[in-house]
Amino acid sequence: MGRTDEGFEAVDHTADVALHVWAPDLERLFLQAALGLAHFLTDPSRVRPLERVALRIEGLDREELLVAWLGEILYRWESDALLLTEFAELRIEETAKGFRLHATARGERWDGERHASGVGVKAATYHGLNIRPDTQGRFDLTIVLDT
Amino acid sequence: MKDRTRSHDAQLRRIHPHLWEIERSGGMRVPGRIFASESMIDHVRTEGGLAQVVNVAHLPGIVGYSLAMPDIHWGYGFPIGGVAATDPAQGGVISPGGVGYDINCGVRVMTTRLDASDVRAKIRAMVGALFSHIPTGVGSSGAIQKVGRKELEQVMVNGARWAVEQGYGSESDLAHTEEEGCLAGADPSAVSERARSRGGTQLGTLGSGNHFVEIDVVDEIFDEDAAGEFGLRRGAIAVQVHTGSRGFGHQVCDDYLKVMARAVRRYNIELPDRQLACAPVASDEGREYLGAMACAANFAWANRQTIMALAERALLAALGASPRDLGMRLLYDVCHNIAKLEDHEVDGEVRRLCVHRKGATRAYPPRNAKNPWKIGQPVLVPGDMGTESYICVGQEKSLAETWGSTCHGAGRRMSRRSAMRHFRGRDLIGEMRERGIEIMAKDRRTIAEEMSEAYKDVSEVVEVVHGAGLSLKVARLRPLAVIKG
Numbered sequence: 095m096g097r098t099d100e101g102f103e104a105v106d107h108t109a110d111v112a113l114h115v116w117a118p119d120l121e122r123l124f125l126q127a128a129l130g131l132a133h134f135l136t137d138p139s140r141v142r143p144l145e146r147v148a149l150r151i152e153g154l155d156r157e158e159l160l161v162a163w164l165g166e167i168l169y170r171w172e173s174d175a176l177l178l179t180e181f182a183e184l185r186i187e188e189t190a191k192g193f194r195l196h197a198t199a200r201g202e203r204w205d206g207e208r209h210a211s212g213v214g215v216k217a218a219t220y221h222g223l224n225i226r227p228d229t230q231g232r233f234d235l236t237i238v239l240d241t
Numbered sequence: 242m243k244d245r246t247r248s249h250d251a252q253l254r255r256i257h258p259h260l261w262e263i264e265r266s267g268g269m270r271v272p273g274r275i276f277a278s279e280s281m282i283d284h285v286r287t288e289g290g291l292a293q294v295v296n297v298a299h300l301p302g303i304v305g306y307s308l309a310m311p312d313i314h315w316g317y318g319f320p321i322g323g324v325a326a327t328d329p330a331q332g333g334v335i336s337p338g339g340v341g342y343d344i345n346c347g348v349r350v351m352t353t354r355l356d357a358s359d360v361r362a363k364i365r366a367m368v369g370a371l372f373s374h375i376p377t378g379v380g381s382s383g384a385i386q387k388v389g390r391k392e393l394e395q396v397m398v399n400g401a402r403w404a405v406e407q408g409y410g411s412e413s414d415l416a417h418t419e420e421e422g423c424l425a426g427a428d429p430s431a432v433s434e435r436a437r438s439r440g441g442t443q444l445g446t447l448g449s450g451n452h453f454v455e456i457d458v459v460d461e462i463f464d465e466d467a468a469g470e471f472g473l474r475r476g477a478i479a480v481q482v483h484t485g486s487r488g489f490g491h492q493v494c495d496d497y498l499k500v501m502a503r504a505v506r507r508y509n510i511e512l513p514d515r516q517l518a519c520a521p522v523a524s525d526e527g528r529e530y531l532g533a534m535a536c537a538a539n540f541a542w543a544n545r546q547t548i549m550a551l552a553e554r555a556l557l558a559a560l561g562a563s564p565r566d567l568g569m570r571l572l573y574d575v576c577h578n579i580a581k582l583e584d585h586e587v588d589g590e591v592r593r594l595c596v597h598r599k600g601a602t603r604a605y606p607p608r609n610a611k612n613p614w615k616i617g618q619p620v621l622v623p624g625d626m627g628t629e630s631y632i633c634v635g636q637e638k639s640l641a642e643t644w645g646s647t648c649h650g651a652g653r654r655m656s657r658r659s660a661m662r663h664f665r666g667r668d669l670i671g672e673m674r675e676r677g678i679e680i681m682a683k684d685r686r687t688i689a690e691e692m693s694e695a696y697k698d699v700s701e702v703v704e705v706v707h708g709a710g711l712s713l714k715v716a717r718l719r720p721l722a723v724i725k726g
Contacts, residue, residue, distance in 0.1 A: 106656045154502060157515070165495055172488045173438040211684055213657070214449035214726065216491045217342055219317050220498070220515040240317065240342050240491075241450055241657065 102130030110241045111213055116234040120156070121184050123225070123233040124163055124195065128181050131164050131218075134239065135171060137210040138179035143200035145176060154192040156225035160237070163195055164218035175204040215239045253282070253291075259311075259709040263291070268511065269298035274306040275313060276643075278705050284697075285313055293320040296513045300325060301521070302333025304587055304594060308643055310601050311705035312697070314652040316341065318516030321600035324646045326585065328594055329522035334510070335530055336519035337497045339597030340580050344493060344534055345541035346485030347576040348621045349418070349549060350632065350718075352471075354568030355478040355560075357458035357721065363560060364456065364679055368722035370559035371454055372681040374551045376446040377726045387442050396444065397429045400539030401546040401574075409550035410571070416613050418574040419603060422542040424581070428532025433496050436533075440489025440540055445547040449687060449726030452484040454552055455623075457630065457718035467634050467715040470616050471572055479718055480556070480569065481630060482548050483623050485578065486541035493537045497530045522582075522595045531580070538579060545574055572632070573619040575602050577649040585644055596644045604635035604647035604712040620712045622703055625651050625696035626688070627678050629719050631703045633712040647712040648702050655695040664689040682725035691725060 100117040113130040117123035132138045151166055153159030170176040178201035185196045202209075221238040228234070252264040256274070261282055263273035273294040277285055285291055290313045297319055298307035304326050313322035318338030327333025360367065388396060396403045401415055401422025415421045447454060457479045462468045473479075486493075501518035504510075504526040510519065520526035553569045560567065580597045587594070606617040617635030624630045628651070639645045655663065669688045673680050682688050707714050 104658065106658050111657055158499065158502060161495075162499070169435055169439065169492070173435070173442075213686075216488070217495050221317050223515075238317075 100126055102126045102133070104130075104134070105236060107238055111215070111239050113237045113239060115237065116232070118232050120233065121186050124160065124186065125181055125184050127160060127164060127237060128167060131167055131215065131239075132177070132179040133212075134215050135212045136177050136179070137212075140208055140210065141177050141179045141202045143180050144202045146198060146200050147178070149195070149197045149199055151195040152189075152192065156193060157220060157223045159186070159193045159195055160223070160225060161218045161220060164237070167199070168215060168217065177201045177204060177209065213241055215241055253286070259705050263295060265298070268513070269295060270300070271298050271303050271306050273298050273309070275309040276705055276709050276711070277311045277313070278701065281311055281701065281705070289315040290320040290322070293318070294323065296517060297323055297325050297339070299511070299513055300327060300334050300336065300517065300519060301510055302327040302329070302331045304328050304333070308646070310646070310648040312600065312648045312650055312652040312702045316599060318514050319597065319599045321652060322648065323599045324597065324601045324643055326594040326596045326644045327522065328587070328592055330592070333522055333595055334519035335522045335527045335580055335595050336517055336597065337494050337501060337530060337534070338516045338518065339599055340494070340534060341578040341599050342491045342494045343485040343578055344490035344537035345576045346578045347541060347545065347574060348481060348483045348623050349545050349574035350572045350619075350621050351480045351549060351569050352473060352572050353478045353480065354566065356476050357478055358476065360478060360560070364722050366559045367456060367556055368679045368681055368724060370555035371456075371552055372724045374555035375454055375548055375724065377448070377683050377724060388444055390437070393437055393441055394429045396543045397432065397536035397539055398427045399423055401542040404543045404546035404550070409547045414546065414549075414571045417571045418542060419576055422546060422574065424535040424538040426532055427535035427539055428529070429536055431529040431533040432493060432536050436489050436492035436496065436537075439492045440487060443487040443489065444540070444544055445551065446487060447484050447548060447724070447726055448487050449684070451625070451691060452726060453481070453626065454548065454724050455481045455720050456722040457481060457720050459716055460629070460719040461717040463714040463716060464634070467616055467713075470614055471619055471632065471715060472570065473572070473632065473716045480552055481623060481718070482545050482552065484541070484544060484548065486537040487544065489540045490537040493533045497533060500526050500530065534580060538576065541576070542574070573621060575621050577602060583644070585640065594644065596646070598646055600649050601646045602649045603645055604633075604639040605645050606635050606637040606640065617712075619715070620647055622648060622699060623650055624699040625693050626680070626691040626723055626725065627673055627676065627693040627720060628696070628699060629717050631699065631714060632716045632718065633703065633707070634715050635712055636710055638710040639712065642709070643711055647706045651696040651699040651702060653695060654697050657690045660690050660692060660695040661686065663694070664692055678720050679722040680725065684726065687725050
């Protein structure tokens, strides 16, 4: 592939912005998606990990889990002005009802003096979203974000 | 879930100079119909919007056609510019994707007694005052007090009336607002804690992206009688507000996409795109979404009503004028993203349909008591930043052809990122000033993203619906100053 094993990049999309993410497994895919979203919202290098939150997300399938995961980060930002930019202990398990994700996120409340304002992302969408591993178990997909 | 544009090219047939039809095929329940000129249709073909018209035609209970206005462009599930009516009595569905994330994103236009020639020297003071009175941009919170829990329920149920009762604008504004600024059937119990939490701090804020408050001059009148009826005078200053339900509406949409994903399984609905997830209007899920969507629509009306009043205060302060001298009056307020239960004639009988308008405007002719004009309702079509906007009037023909709907705006031509690249290094504020337009924005990036070159030509869009007889041109507004997020 000629690039790192896992990562994210912003890509063009007609009406909005999109996030291309790739990773060797599902958990790292979700981690890269969250880091990518954080880059849309602000410059993460200027956010200090002062607050810590435990997150628990559920979804019927992988797609719904990913939309809900990114939705959770957007919700914390919009309702509490909390910029989450670091993610750890991310685990995904299959349940009787679908999938469940646990993670610890760290970040800081918005400070207009220090933090860069980014793109006003409002939601992650299901458009063309299909989370399936390739034959080597790797994931490579694009998430369209509503702005 | 790939777009299926290519396979549908062959079946596109021209009905008249402004109308194209996609024949039924595969799982389509009705044909598709697109209002567009010859030069527009090629662009529509390549853009994915066409495939979305086809996808919408799969919705259970859809009546007539899957329709698209000439400002059609790619959306989520439904195209932007999409109109679809379903019949609840025939298993018709409601789809949050047919409304969009920004529920009741819409526009209002206010007329004033000011002449552009009298305030030319004061434009910079006026735009500065708007910018300081109206909170804009990502993460902005209100100039008004954060609304408490009980109060937010009042907003959800009463819409624009709530704002009037708080002293924002006056009672007479309500008659000049679609649905009198309050969609019936609002059910706060169907709204999540998350939506309340996202919305609570955002009432009275403009937001970012394509939302704006603009000072315009009425620079051309196309129909003197209709302009007189609407109180539009050549050379007069008008003010436009374009915003919606902010994070509140986004959360309602997000929440119900999840509910609908389950409903699709429960009712065995087969769809070509997950973003079209829906439930029968007559099901629990359908009723709950309608109730929650009405709450978000009412939030948006309260928001625009509040921002209008903040804009009036700002202009009074900047001009040192009395309210009488300014003479700001609400011409009309329309929604661009909504689903409503409306009575329409189908095969000679009146049926109550669920009409989805996603990036489309209601365009009723003079037919009901709630319309305060002798002519059709005003149709407000904002241009993008730096170009003209149009005021049109609804026509009888829209009822026959589009469930009383017409276009809503321009539509993007360039992605946000390519707009950023395209305009890099240019002094955009200076360029706009050369063109006679003052801009203030919280984030300079928004200016690049929203430059008019990034959008299609709104005049061409308006000409198509005028030619098709859905709505007729009344007047054109030219921007003098704009504030953005």
